[in-house]
Amino acid sequence: MRKLSCALLALGVLFGLLTTGALAADTIKLGVVEPLSGTFKDIGERYLAGVQYAADEINAAGGLLGRKVEVIPIDSEVKPDVATRKATKLILKEGVNFFCGGTGSSVGAAMSALMEKQGGLFFTYGMDAASLTGEKCNRHFFRPGGSTDGRSYALAQWVVKNGYKRVAGIAQDYSFGQEAMAAFKKKLKELDPTVEMVAELYHPLGTKDYAPYISQLIAAEPEVVFTSNWGNDLMLLLKQGKPMGLKAKFVCYYANDDVLIKGIADDEAVIGSIGAEVYMLSIPTEANKAFVKKYHEAKGHYPTWLIGKGYTATMFWAEAVKKAGTTNVRKVIQAWEGLSYDGPAGTWTMRACDHQAQVPYWIGEIVKENPFFDHAYVADATMIPAEDVAVPCEETGCKAMGK
Amino acid sequence: MRRRSGNPGSVFPGIALVGGLLAAPLFLPLYHVNLLTEVIVFALYAVSYNLLLGYAGLLSFGHAMFFGTGAYVTAVALAHLPGLSVGSAILLSVAAATLAGVVTGALLLRHKGSxxxxxxxAFNALFYAVATKWHSVTGGDDGLSVNRPNLDFLGVHLDLSDITTFYYFALITVxxxxxxxxxxxxxxxxxxxxxxxxxxxxxxxxxxxxxxSRLLLFTFTGALAGCAGSYYALFFEFTSISAISIEMxxxxxxxxxxxxTGSFLGPVLGALVYTLLHDKLSDITDRWPLIMGLIFxxxxxxxxxxxxxxIVSIRERLAGTAGKNAAQPLEGRKP
Structure with missing residues (x-):
C-alpha cells in the first residue's frame, strides 16, 4: 500500500513538474485595446508602438518572471461593445488576464466593468476622464498616466507661477471639455484668487471656423488662453489664432504632438504655446535621454508623446507583476497598490485609494530650434511635482476600494 | 417553412434544433456559449425587424431607436432603482419602447415608401442626438455600465452572472x-x-x-426591438451610443x-451567420466591414x-418542385 502511495506521489510530483514546465514556457499575454482602424487609427497605432516596444525591451532582457510578454493588438474601433466583445473572447478562449488601452473613456469604463466581472486587470495610459478613477473606479482598473484633473491642475500651476493675471479658456462643448475647464478654473481660484477669467468659451466638437471665438478672445484681452482641445479642433484653433491677431499664449492639453505641429505646417502659429503631459520627448532626465536614444536607434524615429506614454505605463505594469512574482491578478493588484516606479518621466507612484498614479507633469514651451525635428517642437520640459497636482483621496469620489 | 399541419418530416428539424440549443453548453466551449447568447439576442432584434420589412413591407432605417431605447432604459433603471429585478427591467424597457413606437409611429406612418x-x-438621428447630449442620464459618449441582477422568480434563484445560466435564461425567454x-x-x-x-x-x-393595422404592427415591432435592446444591455453589461446609432x-x-426577408426564421439564420462571420472576420482583418458590405x-x-x-429553393429543386416562388414571404400569400 505504502509503495503504491509513494509511486502515486512521485507520479504527482513528476506531473506537477511537467505542467509547471509547460507553464513556464508560456507567455504573459497583454491585450492592447486601441482603435486600429478608422479615424483614430493613428492614435491607436502610436500607443500600440509604445506598448510593443516596452514588451520587446522586457523580452530582450529575459522576459517577465522568466516568461515572454506577448502583445495582442485588439481593434476597439473606439466602441465599448466591440472592445468588450473581443476582450471577452480572449479571456474565455485564451485566458488573457491583462489588458491596456489609451483611447476612448467609454471603452475604459466598459473594460473596467468587464475586468471586475471577469477578474482581469486593465490599465490605461491615455483615457483621461477623471471619473474612471473617481465614481466609476474599481480594484481591477489602474491608471498609470494622466487625468483631466491632473493636467488642468498642472497648467493652472504654470499660469500662476508665471504671474499671469488675465486668463481665458476655450473648450469643446461636451463632458470632457467641460470637466477640463472646470478643474482648471477650480485650481486657478485656489492658487491665486486675483487671477481673472476674462472669457470662457465653448464650441461644438468638430468646429471648422474659429473666427467668431478668436475675435471674442481678442476682445477679452487675455494674457494666456487655456484649451483642452484635441485633434482637428486644436489644430484649427492654433492655426487660425495668431494670424487673426491673437497675441496671447495658448496653454494646451495636447500641444506636444509632433504630428499635430507638422499638420499645422506653420511654425509661427504654434511657437510660444505651452503643453502639459506626463511624458514628453524633451524631459531632461538621464533616464529619458537614454530611453529616447535607444528607441531612436532601434526604430529610426522618436518615441514622442503617445509612444512614450504607452511605454512608460507598460513598464510600470511589468514592475507590478515582477513585485507580485506571479501573474495571479489579485496578487498583481495588491503588488501594484503603493508601488513606485522610476521611469523616463520621473517617479510614478500608484495610489491605493483610487488606482490613479501620482505622477509629475511636464510642461514645455514650443520653440523653433529643437534637436528632434525640422519643425518647431517643445523645448526642455519643466516639472510640476506630483503632490502639486494631486487630487486628495477624499475628493475623487472613488468608493469601491474598500479592502 | 414548417406548416401548421403536423407533417412529421418537417417537425423533426425543429425538435433537433431546440434539442441542440438546449444541449449546446454541454459540448461547446464557454466562449461559443457566450457567442450563441449574442446570436439569440440579435435573433429577436432581427425577427422584429423582419416583421416590419418582410411582413408589412415597411423599410425602416430607424429600428435602432427602439433597440437603443430598450438598452438605455434597462441600464438607467438598473442603475437608479436598487433591487430592481431582471424581469421588471425588461418590462420597463418594453413599455418605453412601446410608448416610443406609438408616438413615432403616429408621426411616421402618415408617409409611405421612401x-x-x-x-x-431622421427620427433615429434624433434619438441618437438625445442619447449623446443628455449626459446626466445616458452618460453621453461614456456610456453606462449595467449590473446584471440575479433572477429571483417564484422561488427560483439563478445566478445570471454565470455565462451558461444567462444563456439558458436568454434562450428560454427569447x-x-x-x-x-x-x-x-x-x-x-x-x-x-x-x-x-x-x-x-x-x-x-x-x-x-x-x-x-400598420401602427399596431409598428408599435409591436418597436416593443420587440426594445426588448432585444434590454437583453443586449444585460448581455454586454454596458450600454453606449452605439446601441442607438444608425449602425445598429x-x-x-x-x-x-x-x-x-422571405421566411420567418430567415432573420434568425441571418443573426447567426452575421454574428459568426463578424467574430471570425474581425479576427482575420480590421477591414471586416468591407467584406460584410460585399456580402450584402x-x-x-x-x-x-x-x-x-x-435553402428553400435548393430543397424544392431536390424534391423536384422547383420554381414555386421560393423567395416570396409566407405560404399565406393570397392572389
Whole structure:
C-alpha cells in the first residue's frame, strides 16, 4: 500500500513538474485595446508602438518572471461593445488576464466593468476622464498616466507661477471639455484668487471656423488662453489664432504632438504655446535621454508623446507583476497598490485609494530650434511635482476600494 | 417553412434544433456559449425587424431607436432603482419602447415608401442626438455600465452572472418570444398586415382601417426591438451610443437581408451567420466591414431571398418542385 502511495506521489510530483514546465514556457499575454482602424487609427497605432516596444525591451532582457510578454493588438474601433466583445473572447478562449488601452473613456469604463466581472486587470495610459478613477473606479482598473484633473491642475500651476493675471479658456462643448475647464478654473481660484477669467468659451466638437471665438478672445484681452482641445479642433484653433491677431499664449492639453505641429505646417502659429503631459520627448532626465536614444536607434524615429506614454505605463505594469512574482491578478493588484516606479518621466507612484498614479507633469514651451525635428517642437520640459497636482483621496469620489 | 399541419418530416428539424440549443453548453466551449447568447439576442432584434420589412413591407432605417431605447432604459433603471429585478427591467424597457413606437409611429406612418424610410432615418438621428447630449442620464459618449441582477422568480434563484445560466435564461425567454411572433403571424392581425402590404386598397374596401393595422404592427415591432435592446444591455453589461446609432440599424438590416426577408426564421439564420462571420472576420482583418458590405451587395443582387430563400429553393429543386416562388414571404400569400 505504502509503495503504491509513494509511486502515486512521485507520479504527482513528476506531473506537477511537467505542467509547471509547460507553464513556464508560456507567455504573459497583454491585450492592447486601441482603435486600429478608422479615424483614430493613428492614435491607436502610436500607443500600440509604445506598448510593443516596452514588451520587446522586457523580452530582450529575459522576459517577465522568466516568461515572454506577448502583445495582442485588439481593434476597439473606439466602441465599448466591440472592445468588450473581443476582450471577452480572449479571456474565455485564451485566458488573457491583462489588458491596456489609451483611447476612448467609454471603452475604459466598459473594460473596467468587464475586468471586475471577469477578474482581469486593465490599465490605461491615455483615457483621461477623471471619473474612471473617481465614481466609476474599481480594484481591477489602474491608471498609470494622466487625468483631466491632473493636467488642468498642472497648467493652472504654470499660469500662476508665471504671474499671469488675465486668463481665458476655450473648450469643446461636451463632458470632457467641460470637466477640463472646470478643474482648471477650480485650481486657478485656489492658487491665486486675483487671477481673472476674462472669457470662457465653448464650441461644438468638430468646429471648422474659429473666427467668431478668436475675435471674442481678442476682445477679452487675455494674457494666456487655456484649451483642452484635441485633434482637428486644436489644430484649427492654433492655426487660425495668431494670424487673426491673437497675441496671447495658448496653454494646451495636447500641444506636444509632433504630428499635430507638422499638420499645422506653420511654425509661427504654434511657437510660444505651452503643453502639459506626463511624458514628453524633451524631459531632461538621464533616464529619458537614454530611453529616447535607444528607441531612436532601434526604430529610426522618436518615441514622442503617445509612444512614450504607452511605454512608460507598460513598464510600470511589468514592475507590478515582477513585485507580485506571479501573474495571479489579485496578487498583481495588491503588488501594484503603493508601488513606485522610476521611469523616463520621473517617479510614478500608484495610489491605493483610487488606482490613479501620482505622477509629475511636464510642461514645455514650443520653440523653433529643437534637436528632434525640422519643425518647431517643445523645448526642455519643466516639472510640476506630483503632490502639486494631486487630487486628495477624499475628493475623487472613488468608493469601491474598500479592502 | 414548417406548416401548421403536423407533417412529421418537417417537425423533426425543429425538435433537433431546440434539442441542440438546449444541449449546446454541454459540448461547446464557454466562449461559443457566450457567442450563441449574442446570436439569440440579435435573433429577436432581427425577427422584429423582419416583421416590419418582410411582413408589412415597411423599410425602416430607424429600428435602432427602439433597440437603443430598450438598452438605455434597462441600464438607467438598473442603475437608479436598487433591487430592481431582471424581469421588471425588461418590462420597463418594453413599455418605453412601446410608448416610443406609438408616438413615432403616429408621426411616421402618415408617409409611405421612401418618405417613410427617410423619416425613420431622421427620427433615429434624433434619438441618437438625445442619447449623446443628455449626459446626466445616458452618460453621453461614456456610456453606462449595467449590473446584471440575479433572477429571483417564484422561488427560483439563478445566478445570471454565470455565462451558461444567462444563456439558458436568454434562450428560454427569447425563444418563447420568437415563438409568440411566429404565432402572431398566423393570427387574424398578422394576416391583416400581410394583406395590407399586398393590396391596401382592397383591404380598405373590405372595411379595414389600414393605418391602425400598420401602427399596431409598428408599435409591436418597436416593443420587440426594445426588448432585444434590454437583453443586449444585460448581455454586454454596458450600454453606449452605439446601441442607438444608425449602425445598429444597418446591422439588423444586414442580418435580415443575409438571412432572407422571405421566411420567418430567415432573420434568425441571418443573426447567426452575421454574428459568426463578424467574430471570425474581425479576427482575420480590421477591414471586416468591407467584406460584410460585399456580402450584402452580393446577397441583394444575386440572392434576394437570402440564405433561407436559397435553402428553400435548393430543397424544392431536390424534391423536384422547383420554381414555386421560393423567395416570396409566407405560404399565406393570397392572389
Amino acid at each position: 418618405y417613410f424610410a427617410l423619416l425613420t432615418l 425563444g418563447a418570444l420568437i415563438g409568440y411572433c411566429w404565432h402572431f403571424t398566423h393570427t387574424a392581425m398578422g394576416r391583416t398586415v400581410l394583406l395590407v402590404r399586398e393590396n391596401e386598397e382592397r383591404m380598405k374596401f373590405l372595411g379595414y382601417d389600414t393605418n391602425i 440599424t444597418t446591422t439588423v438590416l444586414l442580418m435580415t437581408f443575409i438571412g432572407g 451587395i452580393v446577397m441583394v443582387l444575386y440572392v434576394p431571398g437570402g440564405l433561407s430563400g436559397l
